[in-house]
Each structure stands twice: as structure tokens, then as C-alpha cells.
Amino acid sequence: MEAARALAQELHKNKVQLVYGGGTTGLMGEVARVLVSLSGPKAVHGIIPRALVKVATVNGMRAHQGTGDSNAGKVAERVVDSVEADGIPESEYGMTTIVPDMHTRKRLMATKVLEGGPGSGFVSLAGGFGTIEEVMEMTTWNQLGIHKVGVVLLNINGYWDGLLSWVRNAVKEGYISAENGEILAEAKEVSEVWPKLLAYRASSGRMNLDWGQE
Structure with missing residues (x-):
């Protein structure tokens, strides 16, 4: 949790906007x-599948949990009580777009990231099955030539040592x-994340494929 807060501070300091899964x-x-x-709320864009939209308990949002728990993991997605054509209203967690399925979610998240400026890329904190699946998909997309931005593992306390x-x-x-083998980068400290994204250079071993509109 301390690393998560520190990462937010780094994003703010460098005027970086966040696209994430809406939790x-x-x-x-x-x-x-x-x-x-x-x-401010426009700095964060959450993207969530309709199936994960549930009935809320407080003002359309589940009350915030776990800010003081340094070991808290990924628990649940955003919970809302209404669906609007243009997404969920801005909240203390930013803006939210509702999509029909997981594939659309990942594709839209990737599209929004790739629309960004220099240093745009993918960063992963500790997580479970969904996290590692998304990390490896973005790494594979890089290898296949679908994108050429950095994929960084924030390896706090050696969490990602096994994968590396x-x-x-x-x-x-x-x-x-x-x-x-260098596509997937490692940052052992939060302060290394933004410099690694900025300095990232595409691998010479990537496939030079034509993906059309991908």
C-alpha cells in the first residue's frame, strides 16, 4: 500500500494520467x-465490464477500504448503483467507462495507454491471476509488434522474482x-518506474508484423 501511494505521488509529480481496471x-x-x-478526477480513467457493476451501498460507490493495511491485495472492482450512457460519474476514484466484456476492457485500456505521450506504458504492482495475465498479454503484444511501449513490473519486496x-x-x-527477454522491465523502487518508461527502447527481436487497425 505504501508503494501504491508513492506511485500515485510519482504520477502526479510527472503529470501522468492513469488508465486502470476500475477497482x-x-x-x-x-x-x-x-x-x-x-x-483531480480527470487524471484517472477506470474501465470496467458491465458484469462487474453491482448495487452500491453509499452514494453509488462502495466505501473505501484498506488504506491502512500494508498487506491488502486486490479485493473487488468498483461497485456502482447506476449505469449511464457515458459511463459512471466522476468520483474520488476518477472517471469510469463501462464496457460489455473483459476483452473490450483490455483492448480499450491498451488503446487509451497507447494514445498517451512519451513515456506511456504499462506498470504492474503485485497481483493475482488477472494481473499476471494482463502483464503477459501486454508483453506478448510487444513481442508481436502490436505496440512498442514499456511493460514494467514494480517488484516490491521481490514479489515478481519468480516471474523474472x-x-x-x-x-x-x-x-x-x-x-x-528485455521486453519485461523491472523496477525495484517506485522512483525507478517513470525513468524506465521514458528510457524504454523497443527490442530488436520484436516481430515486424502488420496488424492493420490493431
């Missing part, structure tokens, strides 16, 4: 809440080229 609890919920408190070890072993065994 109000856990690490990303804390990043969103703190960034909105610093930069797997990448190194895959390179050693020949399943990933040495060049593409």
Missing part, C-alpha cells in the same frame, strides 16, 4: 484514489530470445 480497493484502488486527490526468474530460464532454454 476501488486493493493496490490499484489506492493508486487511483490518491492520484485523484492530488491531480522464469523469463531468464526461458531465454536460457531458447524459448525467448535474449533481446525479447
Whole structure:
């Protein structure tokens, strides 16, 4: 949680806007809440599938939880009590767009990120199945030439050591080229995230494919 708040501070300091999955609890919920408190609601855009929209308990939003729990993980998605044509009204967690399914959610999130300026990219804090699935999809998209922006793991307390070890072993065994083994970057401190995104250079081993409108 401390790292999540520190990341929000770094995003605010560097005038970076956040696109994320719309959760109000856990690490990303804390990043969103703190960034909105610093930069305003237009600095955060949550994108959530309609199936995850539930009935709320307080003013259309679940009360914020877990800000004092340093071990809190990803608990739940944003909870709202109404659906509007243009999304959910601005809140302490920013703006929200409702989409029909998970595939649309990921595609729209990626599109919004890629529309950004220099340093745009993907950053992952600790998480579970959904988090690692999204990390690897964006890494694969980079390898396939769909995008060429950075994918950074914020590796607090060695959380991502196992995944990084797997990448190194895959390179050693020949399943990933040495060049593409560098697609997934590591930041051990929050202060390293923005510089790594700015300094990111696409791998020379990426596939030069024509994806049309992708």
C-alpha cells in the first residue's frame, strides 16, 4: 500500500494520467484514489465490464477500504448503483467507462495507454491471476509488434522474482530470445518506474508484423 501511494505521488509529480481496471480497493484502488486527490478526477480513467457493476451501498460507490493495511491485495472492482450512457460519474476514484466484456476492457485500456505521450506504458504492482495475465498479454503484444511501449513490473519486496526468474530460464532454454527477454522491465523502487518508461527502447527481436487497425 505504501508503494501504491508513492506511485500515485510519482504520477502526479510527472503529470501522468492513469488508465486502470476500475477497482476501488486493493493496490490499484489506492493508486487511483490518491492520484485523484492530488491531480483531480480527470487524471484517472477506470474501465470496467458491465458484469462487474453491482448495487452500491453509499452514494453509488462502495466505501473505501484498506488504506491502512500494508498487506491488502486486490479485493473487488468498483461497485456502482447506476449505469449511464457515458459511463459512471466522476468520483474520488476518477472517471469510469463501462464496457460489455473483459476483452473490450483490455483492448480499450491498451488503446487509451497507447494514445498517451512519451513515456506511456504499462506498470504492474503485485497481483493475482488477472494481473499476471494482463502483464503477459501486454508483453506478448510487444513481442508481436502490436505496440512498442514499456511493460514494467514494480517488484516490491521481490514479489515478481519468480516471474523474472522464469523469463531468464526461458531465454536460457531458447524459448525467448535474449533481446525479447528485455521486453519485461523491472523496477525495484517506485522512483525507478517513470525513468524506465521514458528510457524504454523497443527490442530488436520484436516481430515486424502488420496488424492493420490493431
